[in-house]
Amino acid sequence: MDFDLPTGIAVLERTPRTLGALLAGLPPAWTDATEGPDTWSPYVVIGHLIHGERTDWMPRARIILAQGPDRRFTPYDRLAQFRESQGRPLEHLLDEFAGLRASNLATLTGWQLTDAQLALTGEHPAFGSVTLRQLLATWVAHDLAHLVQVARVMATQYRDAVGPWRAYLSVMG
């Protein structure tokens, strides 16, 4: 499937409500659960998504669109949420994510990007030249990958509780 803006935005605009419907008000036994040491809970994932809204996707899109002399992106700080969300209620984080996402999508839509702009490039710190189109497709896929992660982390909490049904639930690993 090729990336186009309306189809990609259709997913981006649904992610906050999807994660809110899944996680808001859920007992901490679910929202603080992980898959083991150094793996992320649903709570940590929401902090990570907030950080991405603030410092990653739109700032990178702006670097590409500006086409200045230095088009190199700042690396994504994958641990920022451990400093920034600490102690804040999950519901506040979900609201903040929803607000940042809505604002970012209003800006993105307002740009009325052309195919020529979507083909402009920036410099990824690890793998070099990438297009704006690839960046925006990755924003969508990144949302979905973290939704996969959140649901998988939760499912695996019942690895033992399901008894022999574990054989049918490949998600349990």
Place this chain on the structure above:
Amino acid sequence: MDFDLPTGIAVLERTPRTLGALLAGLPPAWTDATEGPDTWSPYVVIGHLIHGERTDWMPRARIILAQGPDRRFTPYDRLAQFRESQGRPLEHLLDEFAGLRASNLATLTGWQLTDAQLALTGEHPAFGSVTLRQLLATWVAHDLAHLVQVARVMATQYRDAVGPWRAYLSVMG
């Protein structure tokens, strides 16, 4: 994590809204997407969940609670949705799933199950004796496993569109 009824129901009651937030109104490019021949689209998954509400989880719970002479479950028909949902709009299916789930949870809560009842057993057609507690834990894990599947099917549609970022998105396989 052990299964207990309120914590398990907290997930079961959120699944229809979560899938509704993710899928309602989304372009068919997403909702009809699959991972290849003989794999399921998000649309097909919703039909499967409806069939489970009607014929699987609660009928099996009733077989266990009745403790009659034949406690063997009817096998889950994994293809029922291809007959039953065909041609129906996804939004109707999401509404039907939400209605059936709400009604099933009202019944389940009304039973006020004791630990002794949760330890009663039925006979799974493939792997023999299972407890009501295991059945209910599997209902929860089954919801989450299909949420994993829906998000993964969608993410993999952008396998090529993300370009070099594919290396960071393990969900793409």
